[in-house]
Amino acid sequence: MTFLRAAILAVVAAGAASAQEIRVGGLFDLTGVTSDVGKSFAKGVRDGVEWTNENGGINGKKIRLFDVDYGYKMPEAVAAYKRMVGDDKVIMINGWGTGDTEQLKTQVNADKIPYISASFSAHLTDPSKTPYNFFVAPSYSDQLRAWLSWVKDDWKDTSRNPRVAFYYGDNAYGKSPMEAGRQFCKEKGIDLVDEEVLPGVFQDATSQLLNTKQKGADYVYINVTTTGVSTVLKDAKKLGLNIKFGSNPYGFSESLLAVAKEAAEGVTGVVPHVPFGENVPGMKRLVDFHKKNHPDDTHDAIYVRGWTYVLVWSEALKRADKANKLDGPGVKAALETFKDFDLGGLTNPVTYTATDHRPSTKTPIYIIKGGKLVKVKEYDMTRKPEWLGL
Amino acid sequence: MRCGDFRTTYAEDMAIFDSALARGLLAALLVLLVLLPLLATGYWLDVTNRIGIAVIAATGLNILTGFTGQISLGNAAFLAVGAYSTAALTARGVPFLIAVPSSGLISALVGMIFGFPSLRLKGLYLAIATLAAHFIVEFTVVHWESMTGGVNGIGIDPPKLFGYAFDEDRKLYFPILAATVAMLWFAKNLFRTRVGKAFVAIRDQDISAEVMGVAVFRHKLLSFAVSSFYVGVAGSLLAYQARIISPENFPLGVAIDQLGMIIIGGLGSILGSVLGAIFITLLPEALRLLTGALAGSFPGLVQLFASLKLGVFGLAIVLFLIFEPDGMAARWHRIKAYWKLYPFSY
Numbered sequence: 001m002t003f004l005r006a007a008i009l010a011v012v013a014a015g016a017a018s019a020q021e022i023r024v025g026g027l028f029d030l031t032g033v034t035s036d037v038g039k040s041f042a043k044g045v046r047d048g049v050e051w052t053n054e055n056g057g058i059n060g061k062k063i064r065l066f067d068v069d070y071g072y073k074m075p076e077a078v079a080a081y082k083r084m085v086g087d088d089k090v091i092m093i094n095g096w097g098t099g100d101t102e103q104l105k106t107q108v109n110a111d112k113i114p115y116i117s118a119s120f121s122a123h124l125t126d127p128s129k130t131p132y133n134f135f136v137a138p139s140y141s142d143q144l145r146a147w148l149s150w151v152k153d154d155w156k157d158t159s160r161n162p163r164v165a166f167y168y169g170d171n172a173y174g175k176s177p178m179e180a181g182r183q184f185c186k187e188k189g190i191d192l193v194d195e196e197v198l199p200g201v202f203q204d205a206t207s208q209l210l211n212t213k214q215k216g217a218d219y220v221y222i223n224v225t226t227t228g229v230s231t232v233l234k235d236a237k238k239l240g241l242n243i244k245f246g247s248n249p250y251g252f253s254e255s256l257l258a259v260a261k262e263a264a265e266g267v268t269g270v271v272p273h274v275p276f277g278e279n280v281p282g283m284k285r286l287v288d289f290h291k292k293n294h295p296d297d298t299h300d301a302i303y304v305r306g307w308t309y310v311l312v313w314s315e316a317l318k319r320a321d322k323a324n325k326l327d328g329p330g331v332k333a334a335l336e337t338f339k340d341f342d343l344g345g346l347t348n349p350v351t352y353t354a355t356d357h358r359p360s361t362k363t364p365i366y367i368i369k370g371g372k373l374v375k376v377k378e379y380d381m382t383r384k385p386e387w388l389g390l
Numbered sequence: 391m392r393c394g395d396f397r398t399t400y401a402e403d404m405a406i407f408d409s410a411l412a413r414g415l416l417a418a419l420l421v422l423l424v425l426l427p428l429l430a431t432g433y434w435l436d437v438t439n440r441i442g443i444a445v446i447a448a449t450g451l452n453i454l455t456g457f458t459g460q461i462s463l464g465n466a467a468f469l470a471v472g473a474y475s476t477a478a479l480t481a482r483g484v485p486f487l488i489a490v491p492s493s494g495l496i497s498a499l500v501g502m503i504f505g506f507p508s509l510r511l512k513g514l515y516l517a518i519a520t521l522a523a524h525f526i527v528e529f530t531v532v533h534w535e536s537m538t539g540g541v542n543g544i545g546i547d548p549p550k551l552f553g554y555a556f557d558e559d560r561k562l563y564f565p566i567l568a569a570t571v572a573m574l575w576f577a578k579n580l581f582r583t584r585v586g587k588a589f590v591a592i593r594d595q596d597i598s599a600e601v602m603g604v605a606v607f608r609h610k611l612l613s614f615a616v617s618s619f620y621v622g623v624a625g626s627l628l629a630y631q632a633r634i635i636s637p638e639n640f641p642l643g644v645a646i647d648q649l650g651m652i653i654i655g656g657l658g659s660i661l662g663s664v665l666g667a668i669f670i671t672l673l674p675e676a677l678r679l680l681t682g683a684l685a686g687s688f689p690g691l692v693q694l695f696a697s698l699k700l701g702v703f704g705l706a707i708v709l710f711l712i713f714e715p716d717g718m719a720a721r722w723h724r725i726k727a728y729w730k731l732y733p734f735s736y
Contacts, residue, residue, distance in 0.1 A: 073638060082432065087432055102543075103542075103543050106545060107633070172541050
C-alpha cells in the first residue's frame with residue numbers, strides 16, 4: 001500500500017515538474033564546417049536561456065534546453081530531430097543551418113513544431129509553404145539586395161556599371177540568395193560578371209580570385225562563413241587585387257577582424273545583429289551576464305544573435321503560456337502576433353504575420369575601418385509581395 | 391558428455407548452425423527482434439533501422455573486400471546510387487517492392503562499371519580507382535539537379551504495401567528487418583556455392599585461382615555487382631528511412647565508416663559485418679549518452695565534450711585494431727570454442 005502511494009506521489013510529482021518546465025530543442029554545429037560561427041551562436045543561445053531562467057523564466061516556468069551538436073551533417077540533424085521530438089518531447093526547436101532546416105521543413109510542418117533556425121534563407125519566409133519556420137533577421141536575399149544597393153551607392157564612375165562577382169559555398173546556405181542577387185543585379189544596373197563556387201573547407205582561393213580578376217570585377221560578395229572569408233581576403237591581399245569585398249552575417253563580425261586582421265580593412269558586411277558591446281539599450285543584460293559568468297571570454301555579433309533568438313522565442317513562449325496554449329501550434333500563433341517587437345536595438349524590431357514570416361526587411365551595412373566595425377547605412381528593402389520566399 | 395566437436399558427414403561440415411542450441415538461439419533472437427518495436431522508444435527505432443541498413447551495406451562491402459579481396463572506397467557512392475534511384479523511381483510511382491530491388495540492380499550496374507579497373511589494378515591502386523567512383527557520383531548528384539535536387543536534396547514518399555503506409559520508424563522497422571535477414575541468408579549461402587568459393591580463391595591468390603580454372607575477371611566483376619547490389623538495397627532503404635536525401639548523406643566518411651565496420655567486425659565473415667555494423671552505429675550513440683550524462687554535471691564543458699566525441703571514436707577504433715585485429719567475429723568464435731570445451735579446456 002505504501003508502495004502504491006509512493007508510486008502515485010512520484011507520478012504526480014513528475015507531472016508537476018514537467019508542467020513547470022518548458023522543453024526546447026537546440027540543434028547546433030559545434031564540430032562541423034560551420035563550427036567557426038556555430039559555437040558562438042550556441043553559446044549565445046545557452047547564455048540567453050540561462051539568463052531567462054534566472055530572470056523569472058517563462059511566467060515562472062523554467063526553460064530546459066535539449067542541445068545537440070550535429071556537426072553540420074544532415075543525417076545527424078534528421079536523427080537529432082527525431083530524438084528531440086520523439087523522446088525529449090520538445091515543443092519547439094532553435095535550429096541552425098540552411099541545408100538541414102530546408103530538409104526538415106516538411107517534417108516540422110507535419111509534427112507542428114515551430115522551428116526557429118539561424119538560417120535566414122528566404123525560402124523559409126512564405127507561410128503558405130513553410131508555416132512552422134521562423135528566423136530573426138532580414139533574409140539572406142534581402143541582405144544581398146541591401147549590399148548590392150550599397151555597391152550602387154558606392155560606385156561613382158558614371159561611364160560604366162559596377163561589376164560584381166558572387167562567391168558562395170557549394171551548399172544550400174551558400175546558394176540560398178544567389179537567384180535573388182542575379183535578378184536584383186539586372187534590375188539595378190549592376191553587371192554580374194563572375195560566380196565562383198567554393199568548397200566546404202578550403203585553404204586557398206587563388207584560382208577563384210584570378211578568374212575574378214580576369215573578368216574585371218570591382219566588388220565581390222562572399223557568402224561563406226568567417227574562416228572561408230578570411231582565406232579569400234588574405235589571398236586577395238597577397239595577390240594585391242583592387243577589389244572591394246563584402247560578406248554575409250556569418251562571414252562578417254568581430255571574429256573576421258580577429259582572424260583576417262589587416263586583410264579585413266575596408267571590407268563591408270551585413271550586420272543584422274549588433275556587435276557585442278555596441279551602445280544600444282538592449283546590450284546591458286548581455287554585458288552584465290558576461291561580466292558575471294565569463295568575464296575573460298570574447299564575443300561577437302553572432303553571440304549577440306544567439307541571445308536575440310532566445311529573447312524572441314521566449315517572448316513567444318510567454319505569450320503562448322498566457323493564452324494557455326503552450327504547444328507547437330500555440331507558439332506559432334504567438335509568434336505571429338509579433339508586431340514591431342522591440343529588442344532594445346540588438347536587432348531591428350521583429351514582425352511576423354500569418355501570411356509573411358519576414359521578421360524585418362531592414363539591413364544595416366557595416367565597414368571595417370581602422371580595425372573597427374563601423375555602421376555605414378541601413379537599407380530597407382520593403383515588403384514586396386513578389387519577393388516573399390525568393 | 392561429449393567433449394569437443396566431431397563431424398562425421400560432409401553435410402554436418404557444411405551446416406551453418408552446427409547444433410540444435412544454435413538454431414534455437416537464432417530463432418529466439420528473431421522473435422526478440424520482431425517484438426523489439428513494442429519495447430523501444432521512437433528514437434531507438436531510428437537507431438535500429440540505421441543498424442539494419444548498415445548491416446546490409448557492410449555485408450555488401452565484406453563480400454567485395456573481405457571475401458574477394460578487392461578494396462573499395464566507393465561504398466558511399468554506391469549507397470547514393472541506390473538512394474537516388476529509389477527517389478527517382480518512387481517519384482514516378484514505382485511501388486516499394488519493385489523500387490528496392492531495382493535500385494539494387496542499378497547500383498550493381500554502376501558498381502560493375504567502376505569494377506572494370508579491377509582487371510588491371512590491385513590493392514591501393516584499386517582503392518584510388520574506386521575513390522574516383524565516389525567523386526564522380528558525388529559530382530553527378532550535386533549537379534544533376536533536375537533528377538537529384540542538387541545540394542538541397544530530394545524528398546521520398548513513405549513506402550506503401552497493399553495500401554498500408556510505412557511512414558514512421560516503428561512501421562518501417564519490419565521491412566528493413568525482413569530485408570536484412572534475407573540479405574544475410576543469401577550472403578551466408580553464397581559462400582557455400584562455387585561462385586562464393588571462387589571469390590575466396592581470388593582473394594587468397596588470384597594467379598592460383600586462374601590456374602585452377604576460375605575466370606578471375608568475370609568473378610571480380612560479379613563480386614562488384616553482388617556487393618553493389620547489397621549496397622544499393624541499403625541505399626534504397628536508407629532513402630525510405632531518411633525520407634529526405636542530399637549529397638551530405640553520402641560523404642566519403644560513410645565509406646570509411648563501412649570499411650571500419652568490416653575491419654572491426656571481421657574481414658571475410660558475415661557475422662563480422664553484422665557485429666561491426668552494430669558496433670560502429672552504436673558507438674556514437676553510446677558516446678553521446680555518456681558525454682550527455684557528464685555534460686549535465688559539468689555544463690561548462692559542453693563544447694569540450696562535443697569535440698571529445700570524435701576523439702574517443704578514433705581511439706576506440708585504434709584500440710580495437712591493436713587488441714582484436716581479427717575482428718569481433720574471431721573473438722566470438724573464441725568465446726564459443728571456450729564454452730564448447732568447458733570445463734575440460736585442455
